[in-house]
Amino acid sequence: MTEEEHVSQMVTMPAMRPVEVAARQDAELQTRETVFDIQGLTASYGSNVAVKGVDLAIYRNLITAVIGPSGCGKSTFIRCLNRMNDEVPGFGHEGKILYHGIDLYGDDVEPVEVRRRIGMVFQKANPFPKTIYDNVAWAPRVLGLKKNLDERVEKALQGAALWDEVKDRLKRSALGLSGGQQQRLCIARAIAVEPEVLLLDEPASALDPIATQRIEELMHELKREYTIVIVTHNMQQAARVADRTAFFSIDSDDQGRYGVLVEYDETPKIFTAPSDKRTEDYVTGRFG
Amino acid sequence: MRVSFQEELDQLEASLQEEGALVLRVLRGALNALAQRDVELADDVIAFDDDVDQHYIQIESGIESLLARQTPVATDLRLVLAMLHTNLHLERMADYSVTIAKLTKLVADVEPDAMLLQSLEDMGERAEEMIRVALDAFANRDLQAAESLVDLDELIDRSNRRFVDRVVEIVGEPGLREWVLRMVLVSRTLERIGDHAVDIGEQIAYLLTAEFREFTDASHPEQHA
Numbered sequence: 001m002t003e004e005e006h007v008s009q010m011v012t013m014p015a016m017r018p019v020e021v022a023a024r025q026d027a028e029l030q031t032r033e034t035v036f037d038i039q040g041l042t043a044s045y046g047s048n049v050a051v052k053g054v055d056l057a058i059y060r061n062l063i064t065a066v067i068g069p070s071g072c073g074k075s076t077f078i079r080c081l082n083r084m085n086d087e088v089p090g091f092g093h094e095g096k097i098l099y100h101g102i103d104l105y106g107d108d109v110e111p112v113e114v115r116r117r118i119g120m121v122f123q124k125a126n127p128f129p130k131t132i133y134d135n136v137a138w139a140p141r142v143l144g145l146k147k148n149l150d151e152r153v154e155k156a157l158q159g160a161a162l163w164d165e166v167k168d169r170l171k172r173s174a175l176g177l178s179g180g181q182q183q184r185l186c187i188a189r190a191i192a193v194e195p196e197v198l199l200l201d202e203p204a205s206a207l208d209p210i211a212t213q214r215i216e217e218l219m220h221e222l223k224r225e226y227t228i229v230i231v232t233h234n235m236q237q238a239a240r241v242a243d244r245t246a247f248f249s250i251d252s253d254d255q256g257r258y259g260v261l262v263e264y265d266e267t268p269k270i271f272t273a274p275s276d277k278r279t280e281d282y283v284t285g286r287f288g
Numbered sequence: 289m290r291v292s293f294q295e296e297l298d299q300l301e302a303s304l305q306e307e308g309a310l311v312l313r314v315l316r317g318a319l320n321a322l323a324q325r326d327v328e329l330a331d332d333v334i335a336f337d338d339d340v341d342q343h344y345i346q347i348e349s350g351i352e353s354l355l356a357r358q359t360p361v362a363t364d365l366r367l368v369l370a371m372l373h374t375n376l377h378l379e380r381m382a383d384y385s386v387t388i389a390k391l392t393k394l395v396a397d398v399e400p401d402a403m404l405l406q407s408l409e410d411m412g413e414r415a416e417e418m419i420r421v422a423l424d425a426f427a428n429r430d431l432q433a434a435e436s437l438v439d440l441d442e443l444i445d446r447s448n449r450r451f452v453d454r455v456v457e458i459v460g461e462p463g464l465r466e467w468v469l470r471m472v473l474v475s476r477t478l479e480r481i482g483d484h485a486v487d488i489g490e491q492i493a494y495l496l497t498a499e500f501r502e503f504t505d506a507s508h509p510e511q512h513a
Contacts, residue, residue, distance in 0.1 A: 239359075271361040271362065271365070272361070272362060272498065273366070274362055279362075280362050280363060283361045283362050284360070284364050
């Protein structure tokens with residue numbers, strides 16, 4: 001390039017304005033694949049409505065956090081995403097949850113297959129009173145995935161960042177592991193059947209800060225392969241790990257109290273400039 | 289509601305307003321020393337800057353501690369960031385006032401040109417007015433007042449242009465040459481104080497609208513016309 005061309009290029013170079021950056025972020029989201037498209041979801045137990053009228057899209061390979069005060073229906077919501085509420089007496093729902101365009105609650109959809117593709121980890125680590133190996137191998141065995149089981153168990157434990165700590169004691173009881181290790185074992189158990197989505201319901205609330213940090217680092221690793229939805233009471237945890245955050249709150253009418261989705265946006269937006277006053281009050285600690 | 293956190297925010301903001309009041313005093317001192325060729329007052333101004341610096345450091349470390357312990361978010365976060373920037377702008381204004389005092393001392397024995405001196409006093413008063421508007425707009429969360437700083441800044445810039453016209457007229461006079469050169473720096477300094485007041489206005493707008501935008505953009509002036 002001649003000097004003249006170089007100068008002329010500098011002169012014609014378009015100005016970088018802040019507004020262009022914002023537009024590009026939105027464009028990136030539009031090209032992301034939608035995993036869940038939730039349309040007008042209302043979930044109830046008997047006559048008690050837990051959440052009402054939720055519209056939300058969850059995107060592939062992102063971490064989506066669900067935050068909100070106790071009773072806002074965030075756990076009910078996340079459990080709807082893999083039909084964990086099916087066995088709860090009186091559970092009913094309206095609206096649609098489309099998973100890659102397929103209605104999760106459609107007549108021809110098999111709940112067991114749903115839970116294979118959409119794994120879940122709970123607040124309290126709940127390993128079976130079996131060996132570490134058997135804990136991870138259990139679900140693949142049930143599903144008939146018995147080929148190369150050793151490799152599958154090792155891969156899952158490595159994926160959950162637990163392999164190095166347990167590889168010499170795979171045949172010992174899982175109950176001998178620490179709380180943080182047990183929780184990572186539950187994550188290994190969930191990913192052993194190679195799901196697409198991981199639902200985490202308060203996965204670190206019973207753990208100390210070091211174990212919590214390991215789980216959060218692990219989530220960053222896992223999101224390369226999985227789509228993650230996490231329910232958390234800990235707002236700073238949502239701020240640290242999530243790409244997008246949904247804030248649920250409690251509304252009421254003459255029928256009673258129920259959870260509603262107030263705001264759903266990029267996590268930095270929720271924690272720097274939320275659009276809704278209720279979100280602002282919650283994240284700044286002025287409510288709840 | 290986190291009571292102690294809110295108290296800390298309130299205290300930091302009160303300290304920032306105090307710092308602003310000190311800046312106004314140090315600037316007025318510098319302008320008086322200049323007009324009256326008062327070397328003693330110029331020395332006082334230079335010494336007084338330490339008080340501003342102490343406030344600056346106290347606010348800076350208060351914000352550091354608050355960020356480390358309280359993890360402010362949303363409006364609280366924007367307030368903390370706006371205070372962090374405003375603190376620096378105020379401290380710079382005090383430093384500029386010290387520059388005026390030092391320049392005053394260098395040419396205190398020269399009989400000044402009355403017209404140029406008057407135009408510097410005009411610019412100084414406008415700078416003071418801008419600082420007051422910025423501090424009040426911050427305290428009152430007043431977006432309109434914050435945005436009005438751009439118009440006030442234009443007045444300083446206009447005075448500055450008149451100043452330059454007069455400089456061109458008299459710069460040839462041998463007895464005034466050094467004095468005029470020093471006063472060109474004073475004029476530039478007052479103009480910069482105005483710019484910092486506009487920057488504080490931008491921080492207020494960020495605090496209130498959650499969107500950072502430059503009120504004026506030297507490299508793209510036509511987009512702000």
